[in-house]
């Protein structure tokens with residue numbers, strides 16, 4: 001868990017750069033569980049993927065293990081990991097929900113991502129430069145990466161650009177405008193999905209493994225990969241019910257809250273400010289004797 005000062009520092013870094021690298025956030029016992037569960041789940045589904053990749057019906061450069069939240073409970077526990085979740089809830093807001101998940105194996109070869117891109121360029125209905133943290137992603141790493149093993153790279157501050165801002169041309173990881181992150185096992189890289197980012201080529205001889213969770217607001221439609229098949233077992237867990245998109249009878253989607261962020265809600269601040277204004281604008285009542 002981070003101190004309040006560290007949380008404030010990380011938030012500042014995130015807001016100005018658009019990403020942050022958090023080291024050793026997965027405790028060692030959980031990391032072991034995650035590593036084993038990742039390999040067991042990928043073995044379980046590898047053949048099916050390999051056949052699809054060979055037939056051309058599946059992506060061949062990387063393999064996403066299906067339904068990761070049903071593969072092992074460690075993937076559920078990572079959804080609200082105590083070392084990262086309070087920060088995520090602060091960044092996205094108290095109405096946070098899991099939006100989609102992947103557990104990915106990126107094989108040696110050229111990158112499968114577009115060169116520096118925003119995930120949100122084609123999204124309508126909000127101001128990209130001003131609506132910060134609309135969709136926030138975490139990549140967790142279960143093994144150390146070398147600098148050649150498909151690392152993430154970012155253009156700091158580019159999350160402040162409007163939508164469809166011209167993409168930088170001929171920019172590679174050697175540019176001073178680019179920050180490349182080389183994580184170790186147990187680390188997390190959290191980023192605003194509007195910041196220009198990419199996975200670099202995997203020039204190593206080893207597959208890169210990562211667990212990717214994206215978070216947004218409760219009212220935004222989520223993907224089936226963000227919902228475990230047995231939701232009944234979370235019926236007494238308010239946080240997980242919200243994260244997995246289980247409706248609360250009588251609570252509108254826009255009003256869903258975890259109650260983690262203790263800051264005063266905007267509406268009450270606005271309400272008291274307008275009451276003060278009205279009071280000032282109205283003529284003072286004179287005490288006319290009857």
Ligand SMILES: O=C(O)CCC(=O)C(=O)O
Pocket residue numbers: 104106113119137152197198199210212
């Ligand atoms: O490294 C990856 O697996 C994908 C990187 C990316 O573009 C993303 O997560 O949006």
